[in-house]
Amino acid sequence: MRNDRHWLMVAAAMAIAALATAPAAAQKKYDPGASDSEIKIGNIMPYSGPASAYGEIGKTEAAYFRKVNDEGGVNGRKINFISYDDAYSPPKTVEQARKLVESDEVLLIFQSLGTPSNTAIQRYMNAKKVPQLFVATGATKWNDPKHFPWTMGWQPSYQSEAHIYAQYLLKNHPQGKIGVLYQNDDYGKDYLKGLKDGLKGNMPIVAEAPYETTDPTVDSQVINLKASGADIVFNVATPKFAAQAIKKIAELGWKPVHLLNNVSNSVGSVLKPAGFDNAAGVLSTAYMKDPTDPTWKDDPGYKKWSAFMDKYYPDGDKTSTFTVYGYLAAQTLVAVLKQSGDNLTRENVMKQAASLKGLEFDMLLPGSRINTGPNDFAPLKQMQMERFNGERWELFGPLMSGEVGG
Amino acid sequence: MDLFLHQALAGLATGSIYACLALAIVMIYAAINHLNFAQGEMAMFSTFIAWQLMQWGAPYLLAFVGAAAFSFVAGIAVERVLFRPIHKAPVLSHIVLFIALFAILNSLAGFIWDYNVKSFPTPFGSRSLFGNGLVSSHDAGMMGVAFTMLVLLYVFFRHTRIGLAMRAAAANPESARLAGVRVGRMISLGWGMAAAIGAVAGIMIAPVVFLDPNMMTSILVYGFAGAVVGGLTSPGGAVFGGLAVGIIENLAGTYIPYVGRELRLTIALFIIVAVLTAKPSGLFGRAIVTRV
Numbered sequence: 073m074r075n076d077r078h079w080l081m082v083a084a085a086m087a088i089a090a091l092a093t094a095p096a097a098a099q100k101k102y103d104p105g106a107s108d109s110e111i112k113i114g115n116i117m118p119y120s121g122p123a124s125a126y127g128e129i130g131k132t133e134a135a136y137f138r139k140v141n142d143e144g145g146v147n148g149r150k151i152n153f154i155s156y157d158d159a160y161s162p163p164k165t166v167e168q169a170r171k172l173v174e175s176d177e178v179l180l181i182f183q184s185l186g187t188p189s190n191t192a193i194q195r196y197m198n199a200k201k202v203p204q205l206f207v208a209t210g211a212t213k214w215n216d217p218k219h220f221p222w223t224m225g226w227q228p229s230y231q232s233e234a235h236i237y238a239q240y241l242l243k244n245h246p247q248g249k250i251g252v253l254y255q256n257d258d259y260g261k262d263y264l265k266g267l268k269d270g271l272k273g274n275m276p277i278v279a280e281a282p283y284e285t286t287d288p289t290v291d292s293q294v295i296n297l298k299a300s301g302a303d304i305v306f307n308v309a310t311p312k313f314a315a316q317a318i319k320k321i322a323e324l325g326w327k328p329v330h331l332l333n334n335v336s337n338s339v340g341s342v343l344k345p346a347g348f349d350n351a352a353g354v355l356s357t358a359y360m361k362d363p364t365d366p367t368w369k370d371d372p373g374y375k376k377w378s379a380f381m382d383k384y385y386p387d388g389d390k391t392s393t394f395t396v397y398g399y400l401a402a403q404t405l406v407a408v409l410k411q412s413g414d415n416l417t418r419e420n421v422m423k424q425a426a427s428l429k430g431l432e433f434d435m436l437l438p439g440s441r442i443n444t445g446p447n448d449f450a451p452l453k454q455m456q457m458e459r460f461n462g463e464r465w466e467l468f469g470p471l472m473s474g475e476v477g478g
Numbered sequence: 479m480d481l482f483l484h485q486a487l488a489g490l491a492t493g494s495i496y497a498c499l500a501l502a503i504v505m506i507y508a509a510i511n512h513l514n515f516a517q518g519e520m521a522m523f524s525t526f527i528a529w530q531l532m533q534w535g536a537p538y539l540l541a542f543v544g545a546a547a548f549s550f551v552a553g554i555a556v557e558r559v560l561f562r563p564i565h566k567a568p569v570l571s572h573i574v575l576f577i578a579l580f581a582i583l584n585s586l587a588g589f590i591w592d593y594n595v596k597s598f599p600t601p602f603g604s605r606s607l608f609g610n611g612l613v614s615s616h617d618a619g620m621m622g623v624a625f626t627m628l629v630l631l632y633v634f635f636r637h638t639r640i641g642l643a644m645r646a647a648a649a650n651p652e653s654a655r656l657a658g659v660r661v662g663r664m665i666s667l668g669w670g671m672a673a674a675i676g677a678v679a680g681i682m683i684a685p686v687v688f689l690d691p692n693m694m695t696s697i698l699v700y701g702f703a704g705a706v707v708g709g710l711t712s713p714g715g716a717v718f719g720g721l722a723v724g725i726i727e728n729l730a731g732t733y734i735p736y737v738g739r740e741l742r743l744t745i746a747l748f749i750i751v752a753v754l755t756a757k758p759s760g761l762f763g764r765a766i767v768t769r770v
Contacts, residue, residue, distance in 0.1 A: 122593050122692060256740060282740055286696040288495060288687050291488045292728040292742075299481040312595045312688055323606055323614050345597035345688050 099414060105179030106416035111409060112152045113137070114172030116184040121159035125341075126185050128389060129208060130155045132398030133183060135385035136406075146409045149416075154178060160185075162192035169193040173202050180205050180421060183226070183401050187211045187259060190223075198222045203422050205408070206401055206451070210335065212262050215450040217426070222418075224425055224449040226401055228359050230259065230333070231266030232453050232474030234306075236357055237331050238270025239472055240457055241304060245329055249278045251302030253293055253317055255309055256282035263308040263333060270474075278302050283313060294320040304329040311336045315346035322350035332356045334455075338393070339364070343460060352462035357455040360396045361435045362465060373434030396435050403433050404442060404451065439471050485728040491617035493724020495686065497624045498679030499694070499701030500708070500716035501631065502672050507710045508635070508648055509668020510561075512572055513702065516579035518694030520556075520673055523583050524549040525680030526591055529598060529689055538601055542681060546674045553673025554666045561669075562662070587691040598684035620682045624717060627675060631713045644668060700724075700746075707750045709763020718762065723750070 105112035117130035137151040145151065154176050158164040165184065172178045173196075180203035184190055187209040197204040198220050206226035207214050210233070214225030241248060252267065254260030260282065268277065279300030281293035290313050297305060298321075305328045307317050314336035321330065330353065336342045337356040361368045368374040377399055381390055388395045409416075411424045428451060431442035440454045454473050458465040502521065506514045514520075528545035536544065560579070564571050602619030635641040646654040647664035655661050680694070687693050704723045708715025723746050731742035738745065753761060 122588065124588070125593060280739075284740075284743065286699070286743060288697045288700065289492055291492060291686075292485060292731055295481070295484045295488055296732055299484065312690065315595060315688060316686075319604075323604060325606065341594040345595050347597070 101415045101417050101420070103179060103417045103419075104177040106149070108149070110150050110152050111146065111416065112154060112176065112178040113405070114169075114176060114178035114181040115153060115155040116158050116165055116168045116172070116181065116189065117155055118160035118185060118189075119157040121161065123160035123186065126160075126208070126394065127157075128392060128394040129183070129185065129398040129401070132385055132388060132395045133402040135388070136380070136399055136402035139380060139384050140402075140406055146406055147413060151406075151409075158189060160189065162186075162188045165189035165192050166196065169196060173197075173200055178202075179416065180418060182206055182405050183208045183398075185209065190214070194220060194223055201418060203418055203425070205421070205425055206404060208397075208401070210262075211258065212266070215448070217447060217449045222422060224422075224444070224451070226404065226451050227397075228334075228357075228452045228455055228474065229266075229450055230262040230335075231269070232450065233334055233357055233455060234263045234266025235270040235474035236455050236457070236472045237306065238267055238275075239474075240355075240469070241329075241331075242271065242274055245304060246275065248304040248329065249276055249300075249302045250304045250306060251279040251281065251297035251300050251328070252277060252306045253281050253283065253290060253297060253309055253313075254306075255313070256284055259310075259335075260308050263306075266474075267306060283309070285310075287313075289320075290316050291320050293317075294324070298324055298326050298328075302328060305331065307332045307336070309333070309336060311338065311342045315342045318343070318346035318351050318354065322347070327353075330354045334358070337458075337465070339460075339464060340391070348462050351460050354460045356458050356460070356465070358458050358465065358467065359437060359440060359452055359455045360393060360400060361437060362393060363396055364391050364464060365467075367467070376434050400433050400435050404428075404431070407431055437467075437471060481732065482729075485732050486725055487613050487617075489725035489728035490621070490721055491613065491686075491724070492728070493704075493721035494617070494621040494624045495679075495683045495697060495720075496700040496704040496723055497717040497720030498620070498627070498682055499676070499697055500704040500720040501624070501627055501713055502676040502679055503701055503705040504710060504713050504716040505631070505675050506668060506672035507705070509644060509665050509672065511648055512569070512576075513710075514672070515573070515576040515698075516583060517672065517676055518698030518701065519580050519583035519587075520549070520553070521676030521680035521683075522689075522691060522694045523587055524552075524673065524677030525598070525684050525689055525693075526587055528677070528681050529596065529684075530591075532599070538599060542678075545681065546677045549673040549677035550670040553669040553671070556673075557666050557669035584691050584695075591691070593691055595688040595690045598681070598689045600685040604685070616685055620686075623678065623682050624720075627678065628713055628717050631675075635713070640667070699743075700727075703747060703750050705760075707753050707760055709760025711764045712760070712762040715760055715762030719760070 115130055117127050118124055119127040134153050137153045141150045156168040158168050172181055182205050185208035190207045190209055201222055204223040210227055210230045212229040212231040214223055252264055254264050279297050279302055281297050283290045283293050294317055307314055309317055332354050334357050343351040381388055408425045412421050426444050426446050428442050428444045437456055442451045444451050454471050456467050456471050457469045458467045502517050524545050527548050528541045531541035531544050560575060600616040602615045604614050604616050606614050643659045644664045647659050647661040651661045700723055704720030705716045708719030726749055727742050727746040730738050730745040
């Protein structure tokens, strides 16, 4: 009750203020969450629970917005970043999204994390016509402007990535036979579809071995893949299972061309437990600069990021790609808000997000650009192949693009 | 044939994972006549203790013994502090407490050691034993450890006074008490032993599935399945059941077309239901007769 009255007073004060400044704000247009002085951005992250490692992303974003505010904000407006915890549990995501939209009245929700969590709020956000912008998940389905015009992805989608592997295989191992280890859910099937679409039937997939997240190990699946005569393995597994597969393949004395999905290419939480010797030679893809890669030691972009981390997020993990991820995503949002100018309606923000042209950021791989369009809600599509040399990832080959027909 | 052998042996290896945990389940069942849903999480926590000791520089053997000893004491403490007060409460209260313990240990481990998977060393090495990678030396070692635990348990229950007393205390507390068995102490001992066996199981399992707070969640289901199929009152049956579940699961996944690949666990559980329909107390279980 007390709260209600408080809000009433704030609303009244805002109405008076709005009346007072009405003539001056003639060209300025605002939806809830935006005003002359501030832009309210909502965010939902798993700060607790099994996926809490991702919370680092939200913390980096908060730090980046502090930096933006310190430097005067976006077109003179301060960013008010309201970030809630959903513990990676979709019912909680729904609760937090409602709170952000209906009680905090944010302009938009930015970088809510996780495929199941975003799926849970996608209909709600689109019904409310509140942007669900740059969701932090790789599922391909966020690029669907026809059915969900208020939802947009950010990172390269699983299918884009799989297309890139297909291009690589067709060019370098056209005679190969592919075996796929995949998680038996939307995530695994997304990759599998991407690979099949990318290969267009020009190379055989001789074995598909699904595993369930309830399986204790994937040993049996790996044995079946080997028995199928495959000489290329596409490893579409989450960190624990990916590490098991790398280890098992080495134990079997099998030496296939091993493609590891980007989801699990963390050195610390996959390749190290799997054993560096076992993981040597594994291939994957990257779209950001890996902060642990000495290649970037003197890179001006890396230095800027590093200085930002030292000043605004000194507790953050500078060896983790999560902090790079959050930094880049926050930069993308700031670009959209800048481009929206004084027209801070939800509709215009969405329109601007869908008309990003050739954006380049410090920590993206050189030459990689962010592009969107009214029918292209997939900002990042370019990736480069990388090979694990037994110690760290080494980029090789050209920057490749994995366009997915939307 | 080659594939069959491979899958059967790999099944035997995963089966021995289930068997290790099934032994801990049977142990606690022998002491309190309940299934402990937190058994897996207790084992996981013990494994983290071993890992932490090694991080602090303890040699493997010391970490192993240290974790088992810690678990033994912690198991007794859990019984004394949490379960003794609700000793006479209905089964449901026990279940609620088991589940609470499950959640507490899981989040606590995540809080202390985070959720990233960690590698865990094995004393047996991970070379493949017979060339072509049929069985790794760790798998063989793990089977050896499971078998050793089985023999020790058998000897304990059949040939020691204290083992006999423990069986008596579980089967008929009233009579056992009248015959001079200190039932409360037996129950504590059962908890301690189950926790220690769980610790050994966790330390054996972790090199294969990696160490993280959720490592036991799915294994516990298979461990239960193994224990139930073999008979909850029989350690030998539990080991047999664990191995059988591992092998059946692998062969079903490989040889049953279409459904096998995606319904491996379902098929294994289906077979368990079939076994239980024919033999309700498990393959090697003793039928429990209660006088009314």
